[in-house]
Amino acid sequence: MVHAAGALDDATVTALTSEQLRAVLRPKVDAAWNLHELTEDLSSFVLFSSAVGVLGNPGQANYAAANVFCDALAHVRRDAGLPATSLSWGLWEGGGMTGHLDENDLATLSRSGLLPMRPEAALDLFDTAMARDLVHAVPAWLSPVPGLSVLRDLLPDPDSERSPIPVTGKGAPGEAGSGGEEHDPAARFAAMDPEERSRSLLREVREHTAVVLGHRAEAGSEVDPDRPFTEQGTDSLTSVELRNRLSAAVGVRVPATAVFDHPNPRALARFLTGLLTPELPAPEGRTGQDRTTTPPGTDGDGDAIDSMGVDELVNLALRGPSV
Numbered sequence: 001m002v003h004a005a006g007a008l009d010d011a012t013v014t015a016l017t018s019e020q021l022r023a024v025l026r027p028k029v030d031a032a033w034n035l036h037e038l039t040e041d042l043s044s045f046v047l048f049s050s051a052v053g054v055l056g057n058p059g060q061a062n063y064a065a066a067n068v069f070c071d072a073l074a075h076v077r078r079d080a081g082l083p084a085t086s087l088s089w090g091l092w093e094g095g096g097m098t099g100h101l102d103e104n105d106l107a108t109l110s111r112s113g114l115l116p117m118r119p120e121a122a123l124d125l126f127d128t129a130m131a132r133d134l135v136h137a138v139p140a141w142l143s144p145v146p147g148l149s150v151l152r153d154l155l156p157d158p159d160s161e162r163s164p165i166p167v168t169g170k171g172a173p174g175e176a177g178s179g180g181e182e183h184d185p186a187a188r189f190a191a192m193d194p195e196e197r198s199r200s201l202l203r204e205v206r207e208h209t210a211v212v213l214g215h216r217a218e219a220g221s222e223v224d225p226d227r228p229f230t231e232q233g234t235d236s237l238t239s240v241e242l243r244n245r246l247s248a249a250v251g252v253r254v255p256a257t258a259v260f261d262h263p264n265p266r267a268l269a270r271f272l273t274g275l276l277t278p279e280l281p282a283p284e285g286r287t288g289q290d291r292t293t294t295p296p297g298t299d300g301d302g303d304a305i306d307s308m309g310v311d312e313l314v315n316l317a318l319r320g321p322s323v
């Protein structure tokens, strides 16, 4: 018996409605429990669960809970001497639940450490789990780069004894090659002369913009410094990702709204200069005129956006301005 039913209805945890919980728990919790109660004399009882239950994923608290129930049910059944295997799948390539994901969505997931598996490879993992009679396995392809968000600090950083692992992985755009300053990027930028700092920060912004748009960092030279981010392909989610990457890369906390308030790479780099060197007078154009756009669906209410946290920004991306 293979239980493979599942449904998604994403929202951040504070915005989840009972209907959204019910819709996602029903095919997993209710259905798996009914099968557990109503079946007997089975040679195998396999639950298709998800790595989201083990690793978490923004906007999928209901789905994570539903899958963890399946994982726990496998243990309960084994304890009762019944067959059970729960497989917390990573990302399958191709249709199904992830069929709606476009190239950008898949690139975002890949950057978070979760790589799509070819169905044949996934089925090999299925066979392995069954052959080894595992009660719970996480058949998933995960990027080995330490510090990627889905793995957080689960993997040790081979280059450092520090813990937790820094958010930027080895080889991240703009990362210093060696020496102590690589661990204190803010100090590295602050020590530069103003022209070099401006150039480096603009390069940093363009490289990270290229990455969140699904390209290699080297493509940063093709990111137009004066064209609005939104016209170059960013949306609410990639803007939040860009802000997170820049926070890690420059070593200061970049406000959640920075990418909206300073809507092109040059304006954002100027803003970063201000964050890194607050004691210096603002260069021309650093404030005021940078704010020319707001996230989609906010009716230009910049103050409301300024007060939003990451959760609310992710909600905006998922459902529009419902809060």
Ligand SMILES: NC(=O)c1ccc[n+]([C@@H]2O[C@H](COP(=O)([O-])OP(=O)(O)OC[C@H]3O[C@@H](n4cnc5c(N)ncnc54)[C@H](OP(=O)(O)O)[C@@H]3O)[C@@H](O)[C@H]2O)c1
Pocket: 003, 004, 005, 006, 007, 026, 027, 031, 048, 049, 050, 051, 088, 089, 090, 091, 092, 093, 095, 096, 097, 098
């Ligand atoms: N695709 C992935 O990358 C991935 C990753 C991790 C885990 N998984 C797990 O693998 C399983 C299969 O996923 P998939 O990608 O093949 O998704 P899918 O094509 O959307 O299949 C989900 C199935 O669940 C059924 N279902 C939904 N709600 C139901 C309900 N209330 N009662 C009975 N059946 C219901 C659907 O039936 P209808 O077609 O009739 O609606 C559909 O056949 C799911 O359990 C999912 O959580 C998938």
